[in-house]
Amino acid sequence: MNAAGFPILSLITWLPLLGGLVILSVRGDEATVASNARWTALWTSLIVLVLSLVLWVKFDPTDGGFQFVESLAWLPQYKVGYKMGVDGISVLFVLLSTVLTPLCILASWESIQTRVREFMISFLILETMMVGMFCALDFIVFYMFFEAVLIPMYLIIGVWGGPRRVYAAVKFFLYTLTGSVLMLLALLAMWLYAGTTDIPTLMETKFPAGMQTWLFLAFLASFAVKVPMWPVHTWLPDAHVEAPTAGSVILAGVLLKMGGYGFLRFSIPMLPDASAYFAPFMFTMSVIAVIYTSLVALAQEDMKKLIAYSSVAHMGIVTIGMFTFNEQGIQGALFQMLSHGVVSAALFLVVGVVYDRIHSREIARYGGLADRMPAYAFVFMLFTMASVGLPGTAGFVGEFLVIVGALQVNFWVAMLGGAGMILGAAYMLYLYRRVMFGRITRDDLLHIMDLSPREWAVFAPLIVLTMWMGIYPSSFTGFWDASVAAMVKHHLAALESTVKLAGIAH
């Protein structure tokens, strides 16, 4: 069947949903239900994590194709199947999702006190949808997971969010839905052209150049909102600020990667001509995003909002890398997505720590925390440095590779993208200074507690990952070397064949 000997991807995908059903069946008074829900959710997500580690160990990095492929007839008469599989590009995103979910559940252990059962069920459903989306090898199945993510996320923001949660939840929902429905039309057009929705087959299909342009624009509408690219990023700060900590973590850690993953999985391999045609446009938008949102981040008064804008800037680096179409650029984009998934998730958790204690995210409300919370100061510093891109941390490798890749294409893109890193250092260090240094001016900050063992348990894996990715990146890049090389080769071959065809026509 596959390297693991059992349908491991389906198991990883659907097990959280099963856990959700178990939680649904719990009866008793409120405290019992809440405690049972927490533990069941934690254990389910940990089992899923262990299973995905099996995936990690058994994955063969030398193979650039899809592995652990499962296939079931679903709508055979329309050539639509339930097909799952991972390649070097998607396998680490599966892991990212399964690592972050238990951490989020741990982080919500005490901060979520109302409707705990429903929260845990939503989170497990969210995990199913995220993992399923990264594993799907059929476009219809992919689309279903891609859009179904909205349901649990809408509820998480809307039920457990901050004061303006309803506005943020509705905005999030409608923004992303508008993008996805246009992608649906593109998907239908591809389905009718190719006669199948099998993703590996679609990658080999050559779509006419005129059609590619329209398809690319439809995909752009969907993925650009998800990434998010300037100027359709405005839902993100709202959603981040209002979402509960765990929601922000998943939003930054995984949901933003869905857009980048979409570009890499669909736009670039399936529409090579249109991708090449639109690359300058994508560069322009990305560079604007990097510079503009970094400047906006400098002016923020709210910690979560600042990190949200920094996310937009970092994802701008990702889109620059992807559209260089060379190995360094794409590898850098992948690495940047992964490191951003860990680092920005960690930064939201860092904010969550003080928010749980003081119930404010306003930067001016804090100051001098380093005196009272040395361990916290250390953790915050580490992730700040990683976000800035200090060599030796996760953030450096990705940005460096992207800039190397961009230099081969266009000096100014590389130069302006690099300028974003400098601005990044500015706003992150400014944030750190205002929150951690100086004198404590408020009474409640004098008695603030340092990290609890539970919080250490949340941060420890992220610290290890951040350092590991920074010091020995090959253990991650090794996974996608073969896949990226195949992708770049495929892209160049596709462009060449177009040029040849054009030559014949003339």
Added chain:
Amino acid sequence: MNWILALPEIVLACIGMAILVFGVLRKQDETQLCTMFTIGGFLIAGLLVISGAGGSGYHGQFVADSFAAFNKILILIGGALTAVLALDWNRKEGIGRFEFPVLMLFATVGMMIMTSSSNLMTMYLGLELQSLALYVLAAFARDDVRSSEAGLKYFVLSSLASGLLLYGVSLVYGFSGTMDFNQLSAMLTAPSDASPGLIVGVVFVLVGLAFKVSAVPFHMWTPDVYEGAPTPVTVFFASAPKVAAMALLLRVMATPFGHLLVSWQSLIVIMAICSMVLGALAAIGQTNIKRLMAYSSIGHMGYALAGLAVGTSEGVRGVLVYMAIYAAMTIGTFGCILAMRRQGKSVEKISDLSGLSSNDPALALALAVFMFSLAGIPLMSGFFAKLYIFLAAVQGGLWTLAVVGVLTSVVGAFYYIRIIKVMYFDQPGEAFDPRPAGLSVVVAATGLFTAFFFLFPAPVVDAAQVAAKVIFR
């Protein structure tokens, strides 16, 4: 003369008359028993439809094929579920009379004849049998002003539409000399075969039927009638008659006038676009959930018409799948609306739902599933309904329709998720009265169908495929 073909209709009509006699002769109130008999009658008719022979009878006026069977099964299921929902509600509202299930039954017979008609005359007979029963049903709460108003409004406007339809039929007959679908089809093999008078006739027929499916611009009656009629009647209006009218529209446009596609396609496209847009925009400002569902149904009919506009068997397949899924979603949603009772009185404001998720999590979950499904969010059945429609539209090259369709579905999503917002995000209000068991069963059954359709889509889609092949050859 092969009268066996109409056995389900004949048997159902006889059962109806028997129940009527039974109800009149018994001195005490026998509403419950009559409802049970009616549901039994629907079951027997359903079995007869499934096992019945196919073919054309009554000198070609009546046809029993897989298209008719598909729609009849849908209509019968819709009727039976509505009868279950109506029983308890009517009793509590003091309008629990045995005529209610009987009228539903006769309307259902009319709908079954509509789906099987193969002649403009049979079509009209079925339509009128259905409509007459529905007029009475709309005004069934005779002491309630709103209900009487709804009945009267529906009667007047529907009669007008019937008049237009009859006028169209007479024009078609006058310019072609026949009312038989197959003969018309044989006569009109190319758009050039049709005289202008005949085209005018087709347009009038189309208008009459568009009124019945409440497509824009013939939708005006829908919000008032939906709001005014007793809620179980609204459930019925929104499900079975919609299926029947859409089936009739499909057959009339496809079989006799199928070769005139270029003549009527643009009309359907315009109606579809207007319905989708109006359904999406007008629903935003509603505060009454029944009125909101009326606009929502207008929008959904727009999506279904989009499938017809394509004019291929894929399009018709899309419409049939859509109607099946839509009927389940609507009955489920209205089941939830019927559960909205406080201290013995029914409430129908959207704000009455606030905080339902804490008072009654199961009902809130069911309604959330229906709302996400009506909005067309994946994994729910509503997504697949739209998928098949858009697939057909893209295949037919109707890009305008497809783009307008997906964009209006986003606008529509706004008001569907607003209901979820009210249920999940707002402060809880007073709890609703306990739900009757029958209602819970109906809501659970339709909810499970809606939520888990994605696991087993094949039976419905295959049946629709077979049915669609019959009428678009």
